[in-house]
Amino acid sequence: MINKHLTVRIPAGLHFRALGKIQKISREQQCTIVFQKENGESANATSYFEMLALCAILGTTLKVTVDGPNETKVITMIQEVFEYGAGI
Numbered sequence: 001m002i003n004k005h006l007t008v009r010i011p012a013g014l015h016f017r018a019l020g021k022i023q024k025i026s027r028e029q030q031c032t033i034v035f036q037k038e039n040g041e042s043a044n045a046t047s048y049f050e051m052l053a054l055c056a057i058l059g060t061t062l063k064v065t066v067d068g069p070n071e072t073k074v075i076t077m078i079q080e081v082f083e084y085g086a087g088i
Contacts, residue, residue, distance in 0.1 A: 002071045006064050009083040013057035018081055019048055025077050031068025033078065 008014055014022075026033045026045040033045035035054060038061070043050035056062060066074045 001065060001067045002075050003063060003065050004075055004079070005061055006079055006082045007061045008056050008058055010081075010085045011058055013060070014051065014054070014082075016048070016052075018085055019045075019051050021081050021085075022051070022078060023048070025074060025081075029068065029070050029074045029077075031066055031071065031074050033074070034065045036063040036065070 010018055012018075022033065022045050034042055035045070035051065035056070036042040037054055041054060043054050045051065054060075054062065064075065064078055066078070068074070
């Protein structure tokens with residue numbers, strides 16, 4: 001299990017397309033990804049509604065927990081989405 005604090009750098013925040021990319025990473029890499037705000041509010045990457053409810057706009061910092069195979073690779077992929085939109 002890997003925990004890392006990441007800050008959203010995408011100007012539009014974590015919108016549907018970025019969240020779709022995160023869900024795809026979760027499915028393809030067969031891992032569990034959970035986001036948590038400082039106030040304790042959390043969301044599983046499998047749920048668009050939970051992730052949208054976090055209201056992760058530009059500058060929001062979330063604790064990201066990745067559990068499963070290839071954790072290091074997955075956290076790097078998630079970080080790319082947070083910073084660059086991963087090509088979106």
